[in-house]
Amino acid sequence: MEHEEAVTGDFCDRYLLGQLSEAEREEFEAHFLQCPACAEELRTSAAFIEAWRAVFRERLRWRRWIGPLVLWWWRLEDWWRGKR
Numbered sequence: 001m002e003h004e005e006a007v008t009g010d011f012c013d014r015y016l017l018g019q020l021s022e023a024e025r026e027e028f029e030a031h032f033l034q035c036p037a038c039a040e041e042l043r044t045s046a047a048f049i050e051a052w053r054a055v056f057r058e059r060l061r062w063r064r065w066i067g068p069l070v071l072w073w074w075r076l077e078d079w080w081r082g083k084r
């Protein structure tokens with residue numbers, strides 16, 4: 001595979017997202033192992049995707065807590081109002 005082809009075909013992102021066919025993946029792997037530019041882009045994109053995943057995970061964790069927390073708060077408010 002030529003470098004040009006790897007760039008125009010968006011092989012780096014598709015490789016990380018698992019969107020390449022078996023043959024394409026093997027071809028791209030053979031290419032980036034000897035192409036510093038593609039190896040570098042792969043490294044940067046991988047870090048980006050990893051960071052994005054961490055944010056997403058964090059958000060999921062929040063969502064799991066925020067529901068019960070709000071319910072608890074409402075109940076506390078009702079109780080407080082009933083007291084006065």
Ligand SMILES: [Zn+2]
Pocket residue numbers: 002003004006031032035036037038039
């Ligand atoms: Zn390349």
